[in-house]
Amino acid sequence: xxxxxxxxxxxxxxxxxxxxxxxxxxxxxxxxxxxxxxxxxxxxxxxxxxxxxxxxxxxxxxxxxxxxxxxxxxxxxxxxxxxxxxxxxxxxxxxxxxxxxx
Numbered sequence: 001x002x003x004x005x006x007x008x009x010x011x012x013x014x015x016x017x018x019x020x021x022x023x024x025x026x027x028x029x030x031x032x033x034x035x036x037x038x039x040x041x042x043x044x045x046x047x048x049x050x051x052x053x054x055x056x057x058x059x060x061x062x063x064x065x066x067x068x069x070x071x072x073x074x075x076x077x078x079x080x081x082x083x084x085x086x087x088x089x090x091x092x093x094x095x096x097x098x099x100x101x102x
Contacts, residue, residue: 057082057092062100066092 022029055077057068066082079098 057087057090058095058097059092060097060100061094062096065097066090067097 018033021033025032055069057066059066066084066087067079068082069077070080072078081097
């Protein structure tokens with residue numbers, strides 16, 4: 001996985017190595033290259049430089065569940081529900097989630 005201390009040059013070299021492997025293995029690339037990890041790296045890169053408070057947790061007024069926005073592998077902002085066991089009781093803004101809002 002990409003490190004926060006990794007320079008842009010190192011990231012470029014890592015991406016080139018991954019693309020080389022995919023080209024080398026051809027149709028069998030999925031068997032040898034962990035494409036989920038590559039997708040996670042892309043999501044991490046899109047989060048770099050962003051303040052973590054840009055996607056704070058909320059408590060839904062409709063279903064009483066904790067939720068927040070997150071980026072999926074296509075870098076699209078989606079709703080993710082959080083564990084009430086972990087996040088229960090934290091002070092946060094109250095907002096109706098997209099599921100309850102319809």
